[in-house]
Amino acid sequence: MNDLSTLVEQFLAAYNDFYPHNASFLLGLHAYDGRVPDFSADSIAGWKQRLAGFKQQLADIDPVPLDKLAKFDYKLVEGYIELELLRHGSLRYYERNPIMPYLYIFDVSNYIKRNYAPLATRVEALCRHLEATPCLITQLMEKLDKSLPQAAVEISLETFKGFARYYRDGELVALVVQAFSENQSESGLDQDRSPQLVTELMVRLAKAAEMAGSALYNYVRFFESQLEKADQDFAIGAENYAALLKWGERVELPLDRLLQIGLKDIQNNQARLRQVCSDWLGETPDQATVIKVVKEMGKEHPANAEIVSV
Numbered sequence: 596m597n598d599l600s601t602l603v604e605q606f607l608a609a610y611n612d613f614y615p616h617n618a619s620f621l622l623g624l625h626a627y628d629g630r631v632p633d634f635s636a637d638s639i640a641g642w643k644q645r646l647a648g649f650k651q652q653l654a655d656i657d658p659v660p661l662d663k664l665a666k667f668d669y670k671l672v673e674g675y676i677e678l679e680l681l682r683h684g685s686l687r688y689y690e691r692n693p694i695m696p697y698l699y700i701f702d703v704s705n706y707i708k709r710n711y712a713p714l715a716t717r718v719e720a721l722c723r724h725l726e727a728t729p730c731l732i733t734q735l736m737e738k739l740d741k742s743l744p745q746a747a748v749e750i751s752l753e754t755f756k757g758f759a760r761y762y763r764d765g766e767l768v769a770l771v772v773q774a775f776s777e778n779q780s781e782s783g784l785d786q787d788r789s790p791q792l793v794t795e796l797m798v799r800l801a802k803a804a805e806m807a808g809s810a811l812y813n814y815v816r817f818f819e820s821q822l823e824k825a826d827q828d829f830a831i832g833a834e835n836y837a838a839l840l841k842w843g844e845r846v847e848l849p850l851d852r853l854l855q856i857g858l859k860d861i862q863n864n865q866a867r868l869r870q871v872c873s874d875w876l877g878e879t880p881d882q883a884t885v886i887k888v889v890k891e892m893g894k895e896h897p898a899n900a901e902i903v904s905v
Contacts, residue, residue, distance in 0.1 A: 629723030677842040725803035729810035744829035763808020
């Protein structure tokens, strides 16, 4: 195994270990089930130190003699390392964005909906995930800025209220009860799970869901306290944006040139949209509008009472 292959494997293992929810939920690596990330200050400092080490190891590898596939791996790992350093550095992604970095952590539907293991095994992992959630919530409230963009606060309130209700108000437990009743063969009753153990597991789940839900309601109160001091300061700045484009998209055009390209593309799309509206309405492009098209389409839409019985 060459140096690059070793580095790639080491980096992926470290990345999945730091973000176990991504490994489990997005990649289907179920050895990481039941784990949530550690976003304590010490953990993040350690992760940044490891990233710096990976960056140096990669810099010590000469990409010139690598074959096409290896060069792709090199660029991919390089981009991920630089993005992580940016997010945990000047971009302050995890301090300023309370939604996207953490969303998958609280979506626990994969434990129930994805049939990758006996149901009892999945529910036990779900319990561990929920039991670890209150500590994570405390870490997030310590990590997030005390003044956040208003839009982020408002979206967070709506999002985390939904998760809190789902956890604490019985919906999650009811879903698991239904899953056990619908598929007894998956529950592990015929293997290492007796009815008594499954009952104990459900008691554990109910307690864990209530604790996680209460922690999330506390998280909601945290965002409610942010509303009055929320601001409109969500801009990341030209330097950070250029770095995001470079390492996330491999685009290194000057920003003013990129803006020109984007504006030109908008103009082309608007002209095409006007032509589509014109063709649909039988009017000239100057007369045809999207609003007119929507109104015309609405005339063909049946009333709600004709679709849904009340």
